[in-house]
Amino acid sequence: MQERTLIADLSSHTGENVSISGIVSVRRDQGKLVFFDFHDRSGTVQGVVLPAKDPAGEALMETAKDTRQEYSVRVEGMVNARPEKNIQADKQNGDIELEIKSISILSRAEEMPFDKDADDLTLEARFDYRPFTLRSQRDRDIFRVQATIVTAFRNALIERGFMDFQAPVLVGGDAEGGSAVFEIPDYYGKRAYLATSGQLYKQIMVGPFERVMTIAKTFRAEKSATTRHLSEITQLEFEMAFVETHEPVMDMLEEITRFISTEVADKHGDILTRLGTTPALLPEKAYPRFRLSEAQEIIEREFGGKAVGEPDLEPEHERQICEYAKREFGSDFVFITHFPNKKRAFYTYADPENPDSTLSFDLLFRGLEINSGSKRIHNYQDLVEKMHARGMDPEKFSFYLQAFKYGMPPHGGCSTGLERITMRMLELGNVKEASTFPRDMNRIDNLLSESAPED
Amino acid sequence: MQERTLIADLSSHTGENVSISGIVSVRRDQGKLVFFDFHDRSGTVQGVVLPAKDPAGEALMETAKDTRQEYSVRVEGMVNARPEKNIQADKQNGDIELEIKSISILSRAEEMPFDKDADDLTLEARFDYRPFTLRSQRDRDIFRVQATIVTAFRNALIERGFMDFQAPVLVGGDAEGGSAVFEIPDYYGKRAYLATSGQLYKQIMVGPFERVMTIAKTFRAEKSATTRHLSEITQLEFEMAFVETHEPVMDMLEEITRFISTEVADKHGDILTRLGTTPALLPEKAYPRFRLSEAQEIIEREFGGKAVGEPDLEPEHERQICEYAKREFGSDFVFITHFPNKKRAFYTYADPENPDSTLSFDLLFRGLEINSGSKRIHNYQDLVEKMHARGMDPEKFSFYLQAFKYGMPPHGGCSTGLERITMRMLELGNVKEASTFPRDMNRIDNLLSESAPED
Numbered sequence: 001m002q003e004r005t006l007i008a009d010l011s012s013h014t015g016e017n018v019s020i021s022g023i024v025s026v027r028r029d030q031g032k033l034v035f036f037d038f039h040d041r042s043g044t045v046q047g048v049v050l051p052a053k054d055p056a057g058e059a060l061m062e063t064a065k066d067t068r069q070e071y072s073v074r075v076e077g078m079v080n081a082r083p084e085k086n087i088q089a090d091k092q093n094g095d096i097e098l099e100i101k102s103i104s105i106l107s108r109a110e111e112m113p114f115d116k117d118a119d120d121l122t123l124e125a126r127f128d129y130r131p132f133t134l135r136s137q138r139d140r141d142i143f144r145v146q147a148t149i150v151t152a153f154r155n156a157l158i159e160r161g162f163m164d165f166q167a168p169v170l171v172g173g174d175a176e177g178g179s180a181v182f183e184i185p186d187y188y189g190k191r192a193y194l195a196t197s198g199q200l201y202k203q204i205m206v207g208p209f210e211r212v213m214t215i216a217k218t219f220r221a222e223k224s225a226t227t228r229h230l231s232e233i234t235q236l237e238f239e240m241a242f243v244e245t246h247e248p249v250m251d252m253l254e255e256i257t258r259f260i261s262t263e264v265a266d267k268h269g270d271i272l273t274r275l276g277t278t279p280a281l282l283p284e285k286a287y288p289r290f291r292l293s294e295a296q297e298i299i300e301r302e303f304g305g306k307a308v309g310e311p312d313l314e315p316e317h318e319r320q321i322c323e324y325a326k327r328e329f330g331s332d333f334v335f336i337t338h339f340p341n342k343k344r345a346f347y348t349y350a351d352p353e354n355p356d357s358t359l360s361f362d363l364l365f366r367g368l369e370i371n372s373g374s375k376r377i378h379n380y381q382d383l384v385e386k387m388h389a390r391g392m393d394p395e396k397f398s399f400y401l402q403a404f405k406y407g408m409p410p411h412g413g414c415s416t417g418l419e420r421i422t423m424r425m426l427e428l429g430n431v432k433e434a435s436t437f438p439r440d441m442n443r444i445d446n447l448l449s450e451s452a453p454e455d
Numbered sequence: 456m457q458e459r460t461l462i463a464d465l466s467s468h469t470g471e472n473v474s475i476s477g478i479v480s481v482r483r484d485q486g487k488l489v490f491f492d493f494h495d496r497s498g499t500v501q502g503v504v505l506p507a508k509d510p511a512g513e514a515l516m517e518t519a520k521d522t523r524q525e526y527s528v529r530v531e532g533m534v535n536a537r538p539e540k541n542i543q544a545d546k547q548n549g550d551i552e553l554e555i556k557s558i559s560i561l562s563r564a565e566e567m568p569f570d571k572d573a574d575d576l577t578l579e580a581r582f583d584y585r586p587f588t589l590r591s592q593r594d595r596d597i598f599r600v601q602a603t604i605v606t607a608f609r610n611a612l613i614e615r616g617f618m619d620f621q622a623p624v625l626v627g628g629d630a631e632g633g634s635a636v637f638e639i640p641d642y643y644g645k646r647a648y649l650a651t652s653g654q655l656y657k658q659i660m661v662g663p664f665e666r667v668m669t670i671a672k673t674f675r676a677e678k679s680a681t682t683r684h685l686s687e688i689t690q691l692e693f694e695m696a697f698v699e700t701h702e703p704v705m706d707m708l709e710e711i712t713r714f715i716s717t718e719v720a721d722k723h724g725d726i727l728t729r730l731g732t733t734p735a736l737l738p739e740k741a742y743p744r745f746r747l748s749e750a751q752e753i754i755e756r757e758f759g760g761k762a763v764g765e766p767d768l769e770p771e772h773e774r775q776i777c778e779y780a781k782r783e784f785g786s787d788f789v790f791i792t793h794f795p796n797k798k799r800a801f802y803t804y805a806d807p808e809n810p811d812s813t814l815s816f817d818l819l820f821r822g823l824e825i826n827s828g829s830k831r832i833h834n835y836q837d838l839v840e841k842m843h844a845r846g847m848d849p850e851k852f853s854f855y856l857q858a859f860k861y862g863m864p865p866h867g868g869c870s871t872g873l874e875r876i877t878m879r880m881l882e883l884g885n886v887k888e889a890s891t892f893p894r895d896m897n898r899i900d901n902l903l904s905e906s907a908p909e910d
Contacts, residue, residue, distance in 0.1 A: 004697070021697040023864060040697075041616050041665035070862030072696075072833075106697075107833050109862025131858035135663040143664070147618045154609070161496050163602045166689045166873070168892045169624055169649075169672050170637075172899040182625075182639050184649075187686075188678070188896045190903040194624075194639075201892060208590040209598070210496035217624050217672060223643070231642075234621045241527075242459070242476040242495075242561075378527075378562050399900040403586035407525030407564025409478060418621070437623045437656060441643045444627040445854040448645040 002076060008042035010079050011096050019076045020045070020098070021106070024069050034064040036100070038075065044091075047075060047098035063103045070109035070135070076102045123430060127443060134436070141271040143436060145264055146422045150215065152263040153236045153416075156256045157213045162238055165205055167198030167216040173396055180221035182231075194219035197415070199347070202239040203376060204403045206411045213238040215418075225441055227430040228315075228368065230419060232439040239376075239413030246349070246359040246375040249412040250335055253363060253371060254287050257333060257421075264425055277427040280365070283331040287363075291338045295321050311343045319367040337361045346390050347383065349375035349412070359412075366424040373414025380404035457531060463497035465534050466551050474531045475500070475553070476561070479524050489519040491555070493530065502530060502553035518558045525564035525590070531557045578885060582898060589891070596726040598891060600719055601877045605670065607718040608691045608871075611711045612668045617693055620660055622653030622671040628851055635676035637686075649674035652870070654802070657694040658831060659858045661866045668693040670873075680896055682885040683770075683823065685874060687894040694831075694868030701804070701814040701830040704867040705790055708818060708826060709742050712788060712876075719880055732882040735820070738786040742818075746793045750776050766798045774822040792816045801845050802838065804830035804867070814867075821879040828869020835859035 002019040010018065022038040032051040037044055049064040051057075067073060077100040088094030113129060114121070116136040126133045133139055154164065170184070170192050182194040198216035205212040216235045238256075243249060265272070265279035272278060290298065296307040296317070303320045307313070313321065313336065325334035338351060339360045351357040360374035377383045383404055387394045394401060422434035432438035442448055457474040465473065477495040487506040492499055504519040506512070522528060532555040543549030568584060569576070571591040581588045588594055609619065625639070625647050637649040653671035660667040671690045693711075698704060720727070720734035727733060745753065751762040751772070758775045762768070768776065768791065780789035793812045796805060806812040815829035832838045838859055842849045849856060877889035887893035897903055 021864075023862065041618075072862060072864035074697075106865050107863055110835070110860050112861060129857060131659040131662065131854065132861045134659065135861075140663050143620060144618065147620065150619060151609070151613065154606070158606065163496075163599065164605060165598060165602065165891050166672075168687060168894065168899075170674070170687050170894050170899055172901060172903070182647075183641065184637050184639055187637065187899070188676075188903070192637075192899055204586045204589070205891070207586065208595050215670075217621075219625070221643075232623060232625050242529075380565070399586065402584060405565050406567060406587045406590075407478065407527060408562055409476075409527035410561050436620050436660070439623065439625050444623075444625055444642070444647055446627060448627070448643070 004074075006042040007038065007040045007045045007093065010045055010093055010098070013079045014081050014096055015079065017076065017078055017101070018098075019074060021074050022072070024067060024071045024073060027064075027068060029065060034061070036064075036067070038073070038098075043093065045093040045096070045098055047077060047100045049100045049103075060100070060102060063105070064100070067103055067105060068109065069112060071105055072107035074104040074106060075100055123432065127432070127438060128446070130437065130445065137274065141268075141274055142422065142426060142428070142434060145268050145271055145426060146418065146434065148263055148267055149260050149418065149422060149425065150236070152260040153256060154213070154215070156259040157211075157238055160211070160252070160255075162211040162213045162240070163209045164213045164215070165201075165209075167195070167201045167214040167237075169195050169217055169219075171195045172399075180223070182219050182221045196220060198235060198237050199345070199413075199415070200397075200400045202237055202413060203347070203408070203411070204400065206239050206241050206413075207403050207406075207408055210241045210409070211238070223441060227432075228420070230431055230435055230438055230440060232435075234418035235415045236418055236421075237413065237415040239411060241409035241411040243375060243410060243412045246337065246361055246373065246412050249373050249375070249414055250289070250337075250361055250363075253373065253414055253416075254333070257363070257365075257416075258282055260421070261425070272426070275426050275428075277425075280425060281326060281330055281332040283329050285329075287331050287333045287335055288325045288329045289335040289337060289361075290321070292336055292340075293338070295336050298324055311340045313362075313369075315368075318364050318369055322364050322367045325364075332366050334364050335361050336364060344374065346386050346392060347374075347376045349377050361414075363414075363416075365421065366427065368420060368424050370420040370424060371414050371416040373412065375410070375412040378404065378408045378410045380408075459529075461497040462493065462495045462500045462548065465500055465548055465553070468534045469536050469551055470534065472531065472533055472556070473553075474529060476529050477527070479522060479526045479528060482519075482523060484520060489516070491519075491522070493528070493553075498547045500548040500551070500553055502532060502555045504555045504558075515555070515557060518560070519555070522558055522560060523564065524567060526560055527562035529559040529561060530555055578887065582887070582893060583901070585892065585900070592729065596723075596729055597877065597881060597883070597889060600723050600726055600881060601873065601889065603718055603722055604715050604873065604877060604880065605691070607715040608711060609668070609670070611714040612666075612693055615666070615707070615710075617666040617668045617695070618664045619668045619670070620656075620664075622650070622656045622669040622692075624650050624672055624674075626650045627854075635678070637674050637676045651675060653690060653692050654800070654868075654870070655852075655855045657692055657868060658802070658863070658866070659855065661694050661696050661868075662858050662861075662863055665696045665864070666693070678896060682887075683875070685886060685890055685893055685895060687890075689873035690870045691873055691876075692868065692870040694866060696864035696866040698830060698865060698867045701792065701816055701828065701867050704828050704830070704869055705744070705792075705816055705818075708828065708869055708871075709788070712818070712820075712826075712871075713737055715876070716880070727881075730881050730883075732880075735880060736781060736785055736787040738784050740784075742786055742788045742790055743780045743784045744790040744792060744816075745776070747791055747795075748793070750791050753779055766795045768817075768824075770823075773819050773824055777819050777822045780819075787821050789819050790816050791819065799829065801841050801847060802829075802831045804832050816869075818869075818871075820876065821882065823875060823879050825875040825879060826869050826871040828867065830865070830867040833859065833863045833865045835863075 005018040022040040025037040028035040034049040036047040052061045077098040184192040261280035299307040338357045348358045362369045363371035419434040460473040477493040480492040483490040489504040491502040507516045532553045639647040716735035754762040794815045803813045817824045818826035874889040878886045
């Protein structure tokens with residue numbers, strides 16, 4: 001049997017017999033001629049079965065007419081250059097065509113339930129038929145970009161001396177407080193929870209490793225049915241020691257998100273075009289940085305309404321300040337800093353110039369908060385005091401607190417929602433579209449009303 | 456303030472004043488002289504405070520005497536070449552010494568609870584004081600190697616056309632059956648479970664992407680207290696389409712584990728030495744491959760005892776066949792293939808030559824199974840029939856089965872336990888040592904008897 005050639009490599013075999021393995025994207029039966037589009041992981045190519053001239057040709061034509069969309073096949077044939085008038089210059093392999101000599105059907109498919117590439121599919125249909133709709137051009141595009149984002153994040157940080165580790169999913173308590181948490185009431189007869197954040201473990205790891213990152217699953221049991229929430233989230237997190245303020249963390253995050261954006265633009269120009277978006281706009285100078293109070297003043301001045309004095313930005317305000325940053329600074333990214341103490345987690349470092357404020361930041365991207373970060377409290381006594389002030393019991397955090405008791409360098413870090421950065425990078429309307437298998441209030445693969453076993 | 460120099464870069468600054476940031480590994484107070492070992496993420500260096508000659512020197516000496524182990528400091532000083540007789544050639548920066556001009560204490564530490572680098576620490580002490588003991592040379596070594604394993608795995612697969620994705624942790628049912636599973640009885644009023652495997656999702660992803668990988672958290676509620684089990688595991692998984700048997704999967708896995716082993720050997724020779732082990736032994740030819748029945752005959756012949764006819768290898772048998780493979784083939788890796796149908800998951804492809812057997816394999820490494828894989832059933836009807844034969848209800852797998860109904864290429868794949876490969880790469884005695892924050896029957900960070908909140 002001839003060795004397999006990847007579809008992307010076909011044009012270098014023009015005039016040769018080859019064997020490809022792939023899946024039928026489309027069959028166009030024109031009676032005496034049958035055309036196919038095949039795809040494999042490397043790309044797509046058109047193939048044709050020519051009119052039968054002999055019994056072998058008739059058998060091939062019969063197989064061709066039996067071969068349908070989503071069938072897996074091995075195809076042998078001759079790579080022909082297309083005549084000038086048939087060349088499709090903007091298409092992969094648009095200058096060649098595979099003249100099919102034989103088709104082996106490796107796997108069949110039933111009739112498709114609907115056109116997976118239709119423009120107007122509902123989200124419900126996409127998710128109900130996820131194993132099928134993931135094959136749509138749209139979904140293959142989204143998750144190719146997501147894989148590039150993850151790899152770019154890891155590589156950029158490794159290059160800067162960060163070490164990755166596996167943050168745990170099972171935790172002994174609700175670490176941060178505030179977020180609704182999923183419970184496992186019977187963990188060998190005791191109670192456990194699903195992590196709402198890798199934060200405390202990331203800080204622990206700073207002690208031995210100074211710069212750490214983790215790609216961590218986190219879980220939120222919030223009763224939230226917005227376009228921005230999932231109950232299972234992938235977080236891209238890093239934490240770094242020897243920072244005096246939150247600013248070196250922002251500098252690092254800016255470098256990383258610039259690298260991610262550039263990688264996506266360089267590798268996936270075709271995908272951005274197909275999805276109707278453009279590369280993230282990166283300013284020549286630094287991303288604009290506004291204190292929360294400053295941003296609120298800008299919002300009131302430029303867009304009207306009430307923002308000054310609020311403890312956080314409303315979703316509408318996030319969109320407005322991003323619009324302003326884009327218009328005035330040519331940036332799709334904007335930092336908001338110095339959130340009030342009461343709105344940030346207990347481990348956030350207070351602003352030495354104003355104890356009601358913190359050395360914290362959010363990074364907004366095209367209208368949405370995708371990252372939160374801060375300098376952290378590193379002094380053991382300060383941390384214990386802060387816990388008391390919040391009504392938390394330091395006893396319950398004795399494991400975490402060890403890291404501080406036995407010496408912790410000053411540090412800071414941040415966490416980016418993978419689904420959120422993917423969503424905004426591709427300007428998708430709903431964060432669930434950026435999760436391969438989205439989990440929310442109503443769905444784990446199937447709608448929960450159908451799938452969850454009852455007692 | 457002078458810019459920070461990384462400790463690894465100091466020798467290129469000999470004769471210059473520098474500023475370093477780091478943590479005190481050791482202080483040796485010799486009265487008029489105080490020596491320090493400092494470390495940062497890049498390495499270690501010795502510093503010395505010389506006898507005071509003036510009030511500034513006296514203040515410095517006072518700070519030096521106040522500076523203890525695990526304190527974080529910023530130190531300014533002069534990089535001096537050591538006199539010939541003081542050079543320690545086998546040590547990083549063994550040819551230089553930092554003559555300390557100033558010390559700023561950035562963070563203090565309490566008295567250490569014990570010597571974290573003692574040879575005879577119990578595992579219990581290591582885990583009870585994990586945030587502290589992770590700073591030991593041993594643990595820093597283990598997790599540096601683990602990070603290299605993860606990166607090598609990802610890079611080797613990306614280079615071979617695999618795309619990574621995030622497999623879900625929350626699932627709607629116990630997918631594979633057989634493994635004890637953790638339950639979340641209240642997922643928005645419905646029931647959910649923690650994934651015991653990313654397998655079904657990985658297969659779904661083969662349809663759209665042909666070659667996929669995932670670094671997935673999986674969970675086993677088995678009541679098992681061995682040196683080989685954890686309740687939270689990190690799996691390095693890949694799956695590839697267009698394979699006719701399990702053998703191309705084994706070929707791929709061999710390439711990947713060879714690359715991982717070589718990366719660890721190349722980058723971490725010092726760590727392997729410190730941990731008393733050697734690089735994994737890789738044969739010039741392919742890893743030895745034995746059918747289960749063949750391996751059992753070898754075991755009986757070479758080691759005595761009873762093995763032939765059993766459905767699987769006992770732990771003792773795994774050690775014996777590895778000993779044999781090392782002796783006869785110069786290989787620390789050995790494949791065992793063709794496990795009986797009844798011992799493998801429902802999706803395993805039957806051996807066309809013997810339907811009681813399967814196109815399956817385990818990869819053993821230095822006496823332990825670290826990976827399981829197989830060719831998978833790709834035909835929808837075959838899969839449904841197999842489920843019925845196992846007493847499983849295909850209705851409950853309707854989501855997964857869509858992937859097959861609408862066409863699935865022939866495929867196979869496998870899954871490597873990250874903690875297990877790390878454990879054997881470093882010849883650790885217990886897999887828990889290869890987990891940053893190990894979870895087992897008795898422990899989530901703290902012992903569960905202490906930490907779990909009671910009603």
